[in-house]
Amino acid sequence: MATMFRYPVFPHLQDPCDPGLSLSAGRSVMAEPDYMDEDCDELIKPKKLINPVKSSRNHQDLHRELLMNQKRGLAPQNKPELQKVLEKRKRDQVLKQQKEEQEAHKKRSDLEIELMKRQQKLEQFRVNQQKIEEEQENTPEFVKMKSNLRRTKQETDGEERTT
Numbered sequence: 001m002a003t004m005f006r007y008p009v010f011p012h013l014q015d016p017c018d019p020g021l022s023l024s025a026g027r028s029v030m031a032e033p034d035y036m037d038e039d040c041d042e043l044i045k046p047k048k049l050i051n052p053v054k055s056s057r058n059h060q061d062l063h064r065e066l067l068m069n070q071k072r073g074l075a076p077q078n079k080p081e082l083q084k085v086l087e088k089r090k091r092d093q094v095l096k097q098q099k100e101e102q103e104a105h106k107k108r109s110d111l112e113i114e115l116m117k118r119q120q121k122l123e124q125f126r127v128n129q130q131k132i133e134e135e136q137e138n139t140p141e142f143v144k145m146k147s148n149l150r151r152t153k154q155e156t157d158g159e160e161r162t163t
Contacts, residue, residue: 053059108116136144
């Protein structure tokens, strides 16, 4: 049993001061790969794989163009997506305003003018109706009841006079 513990299981963890089973001074802990030996020509030596994307003609042309632009100071602007969308909306809005201005400058016929006047009158009438309805909804309940009582009283007075 004592001899079993005398020699360590892992020689690279052995204490260098211990005289038993030490490594020689010239050897390292890691084993050297066999393919590094240039003695054997029969072995296939590993080579770096070729990246098909980088070797493509389009990629090389694009890379060359980017390098040229960078040297000239014409590097492409990398704008965030939000900024691009906002600029597009602004351009669309400007185009829309220009289109509306062009339509406004066109001469309108008498029929178009009359139709626009009628449309404006209808819109004003609708707005007035909505205001009246809102006022009626906002009035307190007792005011509504009082107006209903006055109406019924006037109706009953009118019936008595006719009979």
